[in-house]
Amino acid sequence: MKKIKLIIVSVFILLNSLIIFSDNGSCKNFSNNTFYVGGNGEGNYSNIQEAIDASSEEDLIFVFTGLYNENIKIKKSISLIGENKETTIINGKNNFNAITINASGVNISRFTIKNALVSGIFIESGRSCNIFQNNINANNIGIKISIASYLKIYNNTISDNLATGINISCNFTNFSSYNNTSFCFNNSIFHNNFINNTIHCYDQGYVSWSYNKQGNFYDDYTSLDKNNDGIGDKPYIITKGGSMDNYPLMMPYTGKIRIKEFYVDEGLLYKMLVISMVIAILFVLPIGYIWYRKYYR
Template identity: 45%
Template sequence: MKKIFCLLIILIIFGAASSYAIPLEKQNISNAFYENILYVGGGGPGNYTNIQDALDAASEGDTVFVYDDSSPYNENILIEKTVELIGENKETTVINGDSAGSVIVILAEYVLITGFSIQMTGISEGNAGISVRNNHSIITDNIILNNDWGISIYYTVYCTVIGNRFLNNNCGLYIRSQGNTIKENQFFNDGIYVSTSGNIIEDNTANYKPIIYLEGENNNLIDYECGQIILVDCSCITIQNLRITKTDTGIILSNCENCHIVANDILNCKSGIKLVNSNYNNLSYNDLYQNKNTGITLSGSDYNTLEHNICSEHLLGKYRYHGLYLEGADNNTIKNNIFMDNNVGIGCSVSDDNIISENSISDNIYIGIILEGQCERNSIKTNRIKGISVGMVLDDIGFNYILNNDFYENNENIRIEVLQLHKIRLFQMVKISGNYWDKARILPKFILGVYDYVYDEDIPWGGGFRISWIYVDWHPAKEHNFQS
């Protein structure tokens, strides 16, 4: 069976299977040539009305051929057998998920899907037009549009995605596995997200511009027109003077080091720049604005430097969307940047030993800077935090430094909730000193907050307590610290 399947795939890729798009006069193809074919739609006797019914009736190795005259097929389809699912014409044979879950879920090996328009997943993140959950699938010559994820390939291997058209998905193609081949696909208003190595990704375009995918390369310069850039296991790559728009994430670095991202404009993407497990990189003089989610994300990435970047107008949803977001990212330097008109200027979660200094953080809607989830030993100093609903939120954090910042024209300057585990350390909570609080002050600045103590996370209520606590800036500034 697998030999027959592979032969058919070779024919499809080299054009010999183009007859699938030829009108078949709505009658069954002669079984003298095509054995074990089940038909959906059309006028033949015994044809199925629904695709799922035909798949349920099929045996391993069968073909399900779908005519377009009953399109759209409003179904959520589960494929649990090795079959070939073939549409009459990709432009007119439509499978509509009706905004509920994934449209097609592949659970079997050696499945072929070709000749369809696949659209309208549910809105929850991770719902896909085609969710590939087993190995050796072939997805070719389809239109994938208006889904959360167009196609997701998650912990499966040796899948092929070739010659498809992706339009207006939140993420066109999501890959978190190895050994897959992604070729000759076109992306419009979306793109590729990949964070794993060992894939072949080539000859794809985003908005008619080439998608640059480099793996295991060193000492390259990318300064030519492209639609998206993805670097995996690379070092010493410079990306400069580019304008990237209307794709998934404009620039992705995964397991990269010593790369330089300089003087690029990234706008109207899902996200601007994302570093995943990438260390010792430099981002400077980039302008990121009006991206749907976040301007810059550092995920599990340490010892990076961000200087002189502008992150603005990341506003799609309440609270979640940041100019800069650090997640499990330590020892980074964030200096002399501008974060303005975002939902949140800078967010840090479970991130330690970062320096956030001399940044202008102004006119963000909800929060200027938020530290949450046991962030420790971060230095937030000499920043301007202005014109925001809440200037700074410290939520379930450990010991951090809040020094010489300017807080003014905010509805609320700061909220503090310190969480300590296992041991009470009253002299190691938050060091607050030298900040400017709306006006010149001689007397100390008192801040009413919360102190949480948890003795044991494994017992109800943690065996601890919560009390109100007064935090004090004993030496507030008499004049502004920030020099623009």
């Protein structure tokens, strides 16, 4: 049984050490060496930060299922991959950020990231980073972005965060040339599920909230999908400054766009009510008049 499990994990690691498939179908070479955290393997690291410190650029760190009480800092181009996003948990211990990124080419996938005092993931400065297939919940801010370009955040569930699901606070007074990142541009956020955050998103126009005319799911979106394509008919307003998701999803994203099965078209409902009232009045008035003429004259 142990041999079978070892073979399965080895194949999984081999595939992940060759490529990461992004949600838009592209792939990225990223691994020179693989470091293991948790599990029972000889030489495995007991915590994630130790493995990161021991790694080099473009290495892969694979984290086995478990609870990791850490505040992680990433300052090199690595890929941090969990075994299972439901059971591989990074607990921020109610202390600052669970993960802080100051590097380019960082990939984070298949974790539950929770209980950070400030942010589940803080991208202080990053370029060409990918955050995907994670549960990011019960933090103050789910993901906070200070300086980033060519960033992709997709296929995450971002829920139950006390302040904001995603906060993008790029401003021109904070730009620097650290890690060859000097602007906030070409950032994309799509196929994420925003559920039960106090405020789902804050952005002043530094990202695209969709990809290939597919955006994100927001549990407070109330518009309709009259053509049944799974995309809302009206944009979802991110902030009053004009940032919006032009293609909000009607149902949580589970790997495909789903159609909402039941709608109440309020406009049509009001029209039907008005028409019904007019018909009722036109029908009742003559009867009332006849009744009045018959019994009171």
